[in-house]
Amino acid sequence: MMWRDHKIPLIVIAVLLLGNVFFFFTYRVQYQSRLTDLDTRLEDAQRRLQEAQRSRAAAEQLLASYDKVRADLQNLYDERWSTQARRFTLLFEEVKRLATASHFDPRSFGFSRTESTQSSTKDTGIGSTAVSVAFTVQGSYEQMRRLINLLELSNQFIIIDGLGLASASDTKSLTMNIRLKTLFRDPAAPIAGRPNQQL
Secondary structure, eight states: OOHHHHHHHHHHHHHHHHHHHHHHHHHHHHHHHHEEEEEEEHHHHHHHHHHHHHHHHHHHHHHHHHHHHHHHHHHHHITTOHHHHHHHOOOOOOHHHHHHHTTOOOEEEEEEEEEOOOHHHHHHHHOEEEEEEEEEEEHHHHHHHOOOOOOOOOOOOOOEEEEEEOOOOOSSEEEEEEEEEOOOOOOOOOOOGGOOOOO
16 A cells, blocks of 8 residues: 555656666667677777888888998999999909919900990990900819909909910919909999989
C-alpha cells in the first residue's frame, strides 16, 4: 500500500530510470561507433606515418648517395682531371717513382702534347689536352710486369698507350719502350661545365 501513497514519485523515478537506460544504451552505441571510427583513423594515420618515414629514409639515402657522387665527381674534376699546370709535376713524379720502385732508372723522357678535338668535349664546353710521356727501360721480365702493374694501379689518371719489347740475343735483359698518355682539363674551360654546377 505504500506504493500507492508514493505513486507519483515512483512513476517519476521509473520514467527517469527508463530514460537513463535508454540514453545509456543509445550513447554507448554512438560512442562505440565513434571509438571505432577514431581507431580506424588512428590506424590510417599510423600507416601514413610509417610510409612517410620510409619515404623519408629512402630520400635521405638517395640524397646521401647523390652527395657522394657529387663529391666524387668534384674530386675527379679537380684532382684526377685537373689542368696541366696543376697536375703535370705530380704525374711525372709518380711515373718516376713507379719506375724506381720497379728497379728502373730511365735516363730520358719524351713528351708530346695534342689538343682534344672530340665533339663530346666541345658539346659540353670542356676542352682537354692529351699529353704523352715516353721512356725506355731495360731489365728483367719480372721488372717489366711490376712496372706495368704499378702503372695500372696508380692513383694518377694514366693510360698505357703503347708498349714495345725487344731482347738482346746475348743477354736475358729486355728493353721496353713505353708510352703513357693522360688528359688534362683546359684551364680556360667555362665554370658552367663543372659537374657540381648549382642550379
